[in-house]
Amino acid sequence: MSPLAPAKFPDLPEIAGVEFASAAAGVKYAGRTDVMLARIAPGASIAGVFTTSSTRAACVLDCQEKLAMRAPDDAGAAIIVNSGNANAFTGKRGQESVDKVTGAVAEALDMPISRVFSSSTGVIGEPLPHDKIVAVIDSLTQRLSPAGIEDAARAIMTTDTYPKGAFAEIQGEGGKIKIAGIAKGSGMIAPNMATMLVYIFTDAKITPARLQKMLSRQVDDTFNAITVDSDTSTSDALIVAATGKSDAAEIADLRSEPAKAFEAGLRGVMMDLAHQVVKDGEGATKFVEIRVTRARSNEDAHKIAMSIANSPLVKTAIAGEDANWGRVVAAVGKSGAEADRDKLKISFGDMVVAEKGWRVPDYSEEAASAYMKNDELVIGVDLGLGRASKSVWTCDLTHRYIDINADYRS
Amino acid sequence: MSPLAPAKFPDLPEIAGVEFASAAAGVKYAGRTDVMLARIAPGASIAGVFTTSSTRAACVLDCQEKLAMRAPDDAGAAIIVNSGNANAFTGKRGQESVDKVTGAVAEALDMPISRVFSSSTGVIGEPLPHDKIVAVIDSLTQRLSPAGIEDAARAIMTTDTYPKGAFAEIQGEGGKIKIAGIAKGSGMIAPNMATMLVYIFTDAKITPARLQKMLSRQVDDTFNAITVDSDTSTSDALIVAATGKSDAAEIADLRSEPAKAFEAGLRGVMMDLAHQVVKDGEGATKFVEIRVTRARSNEDAHKIAMSIANSPLVKTAIAGEDANWGRVVAAVGKSGAEADRDKLKISFGDMVVAEKGWRVPDYSEEAASAYMKNDELVIGVDLGLGRASKSVWTCDLTHRYIDINADYRS
Structure with a gap:
């Protein structure tokens, strides 16, 4: 179990119009569940974002095709997920497998195959x-x-050491709106316009187009802002289903207060799940925020934050509880983004360790080292150039990462 | 000592017009040499390439400034190098240190300070x-x-486990030309338009401009084609000195046969040293060529090759001797370069393991696993899209890398 795991799985609220079941199909693992099915009541809106990998899996291509189609008005929907096998780079046979599985679900639940996402x-x-x-x-x-x-959150785990869930309850117009989400992910984590497997359910009333718009604009600061090992998966998928069963009025104007409250709730659930994925990063013992401020542009802030978050030298120093801010400087330098050595300010937590091109005069190795013993760290980089800022979250690089990934075909 | 180390340091030829000395100055290490000085006779041509890091060290900025100046006709030159301290991100004090050290050398050797590179x-x-x-x-x-x-090669080592040297002898017009080079480098290796510390000496007669041109065009396929950990150094420097003391005629026409022979010799020395740096990669037990062919463009070939070479998941699989070609596919997919899943062909050595979007029908896990036990591996990726190709070289990611880098302020 990751030392950063939450004390317990949260008490997720039931979402009207969504039901779950899990089973042990023996895809690869023995003695545990590995398939989950979610049924979503007719009239729901579905939105999704997916990996941009050019070698993405058959099921990802299939989901993208189906989401692009116009849904029949009275159709329900279903999500079927297996762990143990990614069905990626499996040629023509990959699509056949998707058709067989989604076809069987469509028949059993009496819905069009175009509404079964896998x-x-x-x-x-x-x-x-x-x-x-x-x-x-x-x-x-x-x-x-x-x-x-x-149980569904457990069935989709691979190298995860704990199931991941998060929820929010928002006051809508005339009623409460609930959001509940689950995620899996631990390695091959460097989402690019998507993430690991994430499923979020809500009883909000909202059209698919509006739901997709909110999802797409929240994904950059949440799932696209985490990295465990810089490796982007072939299978990243994030699907949101809104059943419309809440008593609250439809969210029709995205600039209205209820819409803003709902989007903030959705963002909160996404951020919580994204952080849980990092905290379960393979071998992780530290949860680290890289907070870049005063960059010239958003792109520069993102590049620098990710350059630090993906630097093996920074990540091993964190594992060794070494306040090695020189490696942070090197990672800023290699990022390709605009940076001025002599305007850079580096801090660990609230402690400024370097500025004006050198370490601060009152730098204390003891204080910096003591800070590094925390489980949760904030490394700040103030570029002193502009107004853009960006936080990304990562974990340390430890021996356990190598143990897990050098194992035969894990 | 790296298991990939050469049996012995090569017998480098003496280069007329170049002398060396080393000393133990106690910069950081005890009981070993840590400073080397090279004196180059008057009339030599000097060329160099350096890190593109935006946080580069004071000595790198100083070298770049001095190389941009026109050298006095009769001036000799000197190179002074210390290990144990990078003098990077040391503010104004960094340039003062460079001035003190290069000034002292200039005075002792009676040459302008503008000809002392550090x-x-x-x-x-x-x-x-x-x-x-x-x-x-x-x-x-x-x-x-x-x-x-x-001895000079030994004095510049940091985490290197062996000194690195390489040489070539070329038939010039009317005489032989010798080239001898040394390098250091083991971690923070992802050169970008330069490399670790590399010094190459030759007795060729050639102008600084022609020497720089040859150097610059050979660096992309040699030092910029290696990576240990994707981290680019603040201090990368590659300096070539040509003394003109050979009996061979001046290399005046870069399209002539002798010029081509010299450039090939230079490239050979650069490639040899670059490979030695990877073979001494921190914790390395495998030397791996990633050979990308039939890409749409050179940029795409480079992106894909580096995406595979820097993937922690590929590198840990190699450490575990796991023929995990699925992770190679994922690394192609995340690279951002054009790739078509169904045209991709992946091979390990001469063995094609996957093509047409899936593993080959006669795939043998035993044969693939047996291949992975070799010390030197070639992972081939044929994109089937165009005519561009690129090889890059890397090593595996092992527990030793973490041991070395999680150690307090290594």
Whole structure:
């Protein structure tokens, strides 16, 4: 279990119009669940963002195609996810597997196949044993329950050491709106316009277009602002379903107060899940915010923050509790973004360690070293050039990362 | 000692017009040499390439300034290098240190300060104890010898486990031309238009402009094509000195056969040293060529090759001797370069493991695993899109890398 794991899985609220079931299909793992099914009631809005990898998995391509289609008015929807096998780089056979699995769900739940979204996560390049998944679908549909979300969060885990969940409750116009989300992710984490597997459910009334707009504009500061190892997955998928079952009025004007409250709630759930993914980063012992301020542009702030967050030298220094701010300087320098050595200010927590091109006169190695012993760290880089800022979150690079990933075909 | 180290340091030829001396100044390390001085006879041509880091060290900025100046006709030149302290991010004091050290050398050797080039390598952000270096300069100048190049290679080492040298002898027009080079580098290796510390000496007759042109066009395929950990140094410097003492005629036409032979010899020495740097990569147990072919453009080929070479997941799989070609596919996908999943062909050595969007029908896990046990590996990626190709070289990511870098302020 990651030392950064939350004390317990949160008590997620049930979302009217969403039911879950999980099963152990034996895709790869023994003695645990590895398939989850979510059924979403007719009339729901679905939105999604996905990996931009040019070698993305068959299920990702399939989801993108289906989301681009206009949904029948009275159609429900379903999400089926397996862990243990990513069905990525599996050629024509990959799409066949997606068709078999989503086809079986569509038949069992009596809905068009275009409304069944699937994800697969695990080893790349192995054929997906889709028959094993198809074999448990009848059992799954018989056990669907609004309370099954925690079990669903467990079924989608791969190298994760804990299931990840988050929720928000917002006051809408005339009623409460609930949001509940689950995620998996631990390695191959450097989302690019998407993330690991994330599923968020809400009872809000909102059109797919408005939901997609909110999702897309919140993803850059949440899931696209985390990195464990700079490796972008072939399978990243984030799907949001809004059932419209809340008593609150439809969110029709994105500039209205209720819309802003809902978007803030959605962002909060996304950020919470994103941070949980980093805290479960393979081998992580430290959770680190890289906070870049006063950059010339947003692009520069992002480049510098990610250059630091992905630097193996910075990440190993953090693992060793070494206040090695020189490596932070080097990572700023290599980023390709505009930086002026003599305007740079570096801080660890509230402690400024370097400014004006050199370490501060009253620099205290003891104080800096003491700070590095914290589980949660903030490394600040003030560029002194402009007004753009950006935070990204990462973890340290430890021996456990290598143990986990040098293992045969983990 | 790296398991990939060469059996012995090569017998480098003496280069007429170049002398070396080394000393133990106690900059940081005890019980070893840490300063080297090279004196180059009057009339030599000097060329150099340096890190593009925006936080580059004072000595790098100083070298760049001096190389941009027109050299007096009869001036000799000198190179003074210390290990143990990078004199990087040391503010105004950094340039003062450079001035003190190069000034002392200029005085001792009776040459203009503008012809004394310095490098520093080691910890970032600590004031350089330049007095310790100045104190050994008289002793160094008294012990200059054409045979001192191997000791010089040892004096510039930091976390290197072996000194690095390479040479070539070329038939010029009317005489032989010799080239001898030394390098240091082991971590923070992802050169960008330059490299670690590299010094190459030749007795060729060639103008500074022609020498710089050859150097600049060979650096992309040699030092800019290696990576240990994706971290670019603040101190990368590659300096070439041509003394003109060979009997061979001046290299005046870069399209002539002797010029081509000299450039090929220079490239060979650069490539040899670059590979030695990777083989001494911190914690390395495998030397890996990533060979990308049939990309749409040179930029795409380079992006894809570096994306694979810098992927922690690929590098840990290699450390674990796992033929995990799925991670190679993922690294191609995240690179941002054009790739078509269904045209991609991946091979390990001569063995094609995946093509047409999936692993080959006769894929043998045993054969692939057996191949991964080699010390030197070639991972081939044929994109099937165009005519551009690029090789880059890297090493695996092992526990030793973390041991070395999580150590307090290594």
